[in-house]
Amino acid sequence: MAIEIKAPQFPESVADGSIAAWAKQPGEAVERDELIVEIETDKVVLEILAPADGVIKSIEKNEGDVVLSEEVIGYFEAGAAASAAPTASAAPADSEEDVKVGNVVMSPAARRLVDEHKLDAATIPATGKGGRVTKEDVVNFVANKPAAAPVKAAEKPAAATINVAPGEKVEKRVPMTRLRKVVAKRLVEAQQNAAMLTTFNEVNMKPVMELRKQYKDLFEKTHNGTRLGFMSFFVKAATEALKRFPAVNASIDGDDIVYHGYQDISVAVSSPKGLFVPVLRDTDTMSLADVESTIRDYGMRAQSGGLGMDEMQGGTFTITNGGVFGSLLSTPLLNPPQTAILGMHKIQERPMAVNGQVEILPMMYLALSYDHRLIDGKEAVQFLVAIKDLLEDPARILLEV
Structure with a gap:
């Protein structure tokens, strides 16, 4: 039975939100409480988690689309993961290729944090099902090992200069996030509307x-x-x-x-x-x-x-x-x-x-x-x-x- 995936109920001060990123695509298996989509509002990024084990049946709102409170953004099919279980157990590397780093399997949210903090996934203690690294595992690891991130971060400047010819002027244009737009607007208003x-x-x-x-x-x-x-x-x-x-x-x-x-x-x-x-x-x-x-x-x-x-x-x-x-x-x-x-x-x-x-x-x-x-x-x-x-x-x- 298909279950509606809805945007959360926004407070009165927030009119709408926009789809920041889908962590899963139609047909992909999802575990209960695993991140499936992030919605960005004027004030915060909200995470929507899977209500049960199953698969994403369809996506009604794509990344960047504006959504209202409790608007349907997709459909989820509970229990469908059971039919995909044999394939997953036989070839875990293929079925969860998007969340596997080396020999470590992790949730999409955990992988994003690992990439952001430049962490070695193999060093993170796993508490999830079947030795899976969860987002909470990464958060706790970062909190208890604050000195680990700067070591990896030092490699970033070198990576930015790869494949750039001498004298070449490189530019990259990306859309401003919804949150950044609001911050920019309010900072300007603060200067214009106050002495x-x-x-x-x-x-x-x-x-x-x-x-x-x-x-x-x-x-x-x-x-x-x-x-x-x-x-x-x-x-x-x-x-x-x-x-x-x-x-x-x-x-x-x-x-x-x-x-x-x-x-x-x-x-x-x-x-x-x-x-x-x-x-x-x-x-x-x-x-x-x-x-x-x-x-x-x-x-x-x-x-x-x-x-x-x-x-x-x-x-x-x-x-x-x-x-x-x-x-x-x-x-x-x-x-x-x-x-x-x-x-x-x-x-x-x-x-x-x-x-x-x-x-x-x-x-x-x-x-x-x-x-x-x-x-x-x-x-x-x-x-x-x-x-x-x-x-x-x-x-x-x-x-x-």
Whole structure:
């Protein structure tokens, strides 16, 4: 019996989506919960999984086609895989040729992650049926082996110059993805529709670094492997500063100012498919461990396309960290309808004057971009100074002083 493959129910803020890629073609066998199609919306890439073992009977919407909520995009035939089972067992290399790397069999989603991260498929522990590598296996492998990817990545530049004649100018034209189009549109709107200014300061990271060094092992042991990073300190410092300066936590809705009595902080996360900004809800009630584990989970799922739309909606303030890529100073763009965004940067040792003496200290430049229509320069500067003071004396975060 044929089962309809439908687009998911999009939230009210998302009008439609488009077919990003079909992982399976008509006639191909599919296992239960295996990826069959990806749908890209304005905010996230959604995965549709097989409801049971079977085969793809037909495809009604091709890659690039626009689809509406719950629109039929194809048909799936449950149980049909049983008739193809003898062939599959007799010649697994032929029937699953598109998901076999060397002697390793993996799902299409897992193979895409392996290719993106330039991993050796044979080194990934498999937990799937019959020794099959699943997407979760790859995600866990990447999370636990962060140093493995850069080694392979170093080979990429050499591959890009193969078969290019001296003096030849190579160009490649590809359509902009739906997600990238929306990001580009909103970044331009943020500049056109707000009176955006940026104020800067610098923070001595030595107190936080010493605190982290002293307790990181005990912290990780106490909180079941959650590592203590810098972002949790910034989130907690920003939360306390937002309480003191409500305008920075507010938003503009037409001719009204909406003051939020809670702190939902968006955290910018980079992924191969674009920039995602998932939200930490009620950061006032979150511990440092809660912040770190949630951000780590968001980062892993952003890499694999597993973030949900509800996790990226809302937010009253944003933090972005360009320092992880080596940025020393930048002017971050607003994330509408929010009215402020904090930019973190690279920690770099610099000579600083301390009590008449020169000391080498690990310093970080901070940037606060804000909407001058709502936030005055005095408030913006005082807000940034409050974050600086809290970070340079972390005990203030605990004491809320």
